[in-house]
Amino acid sequence: MTASYDDRALLFGETLVVADLHVGRGTGGNLELPVGSGSDMLQRFQSLVERHKPAEVVIAGDLLHSFQTVPRSVESTVAGLREACRTAGARLLVTPGNHDTMLDSVWDGPTEPEYRVGDTVVCHGHEAPEADADRYVVGHDHPTISIEGQRQPCYLVGSGQYRGSDVVMLPSFNRLNAGVEVNEMRAGDFQSPLVTDADRLEPVVWDESGRETLSFPPLGEFRRML
Structure with missing residues (x-):
């Protein structure tokens, strides 16, 4: 099943996947990021579902940021995501990530640790998946790449990366997350156990x-070009 890219999301078949929204980061006492990040994500999310009209939307983990009490703005943003899907006729599902400790307080919809769509399994990627699949779609590491001094979010596509299966890692959907620069990273530098050979990951x-995708050689080759 072929996949296409759009604004940090992945579309394959009738399934749209986004990862690492970290709704609520920057609220409360630790203002790491501007509070307006929720409205930005909501507008872009609405545009995605209106544009592609998927049958289902899967959030591949870390819908929320970690906190002890859920700010009201977080409830509002999550409700907006749900409403955007309802309006577009799409089912919204969450595969919880390691930051989703308070998920139950704002989300009573469907959740799955690992969600299968045909030959693809979607999960957050912070733990090794139990299900076998031809392809795994994950988030977790928030990949970015530096090209000619400009750092940009990127997808990482690796064939045969995990147990002989392909892996697609999504960037954080939250544009205000700084992300992790992958240019010089080796497999052991990634937090996700699904990355086993960073040199073969294609940004x-x-x-x-x-409104187009730019594909680059695998990281091992890309490093030698810089």
């Missing part, structure tokens, strides 16, 4: 201005 950058 893909979504160019918003041209």
Whole structure:
């Protein structure tokens, strides 16, 4: 099943996947990021579901940021995500991540540790999946890549990366997350156990201005070109 890219999301068949929204980061006492990040994500999320009209949307973990009490703005943003899917006729499902400790307080919809769509399994990627699949779609590491001094979010696509199966790692959907620069990273530097050979990961950058994807050689080869 072929996949296409759009604004940090992945679309395959009638399934749209986003990861690492970290709704609520920057609220409360630790203002790591501006509070307006929720409205930005909501607008972009609405645009995605209106544009692609998926049958289902899967959030591949870390819908929420970690906190002890859920700020009201977080409830509002999650409700907005749910409403966007309802309006578009899409089912919304969450595969919880390691930051989703308070998920039950704002989300009573469907959740699955690992969600299968045909030959693909979607999960957060912080733990080794139990299900066998031809392809795993994950988040967790928030990959970015530096090209000619410009750091940009990227997807990482690895064939035969985990137990002989392909892995696609999504960037954080939250544009205000700094992310992790992967240029010089080795497999052991990634937090996700699904990355076993970083040299064979191919970065893909979504160019918003041209609304197109830019594909680059695998990291092992890419490093030698820089």
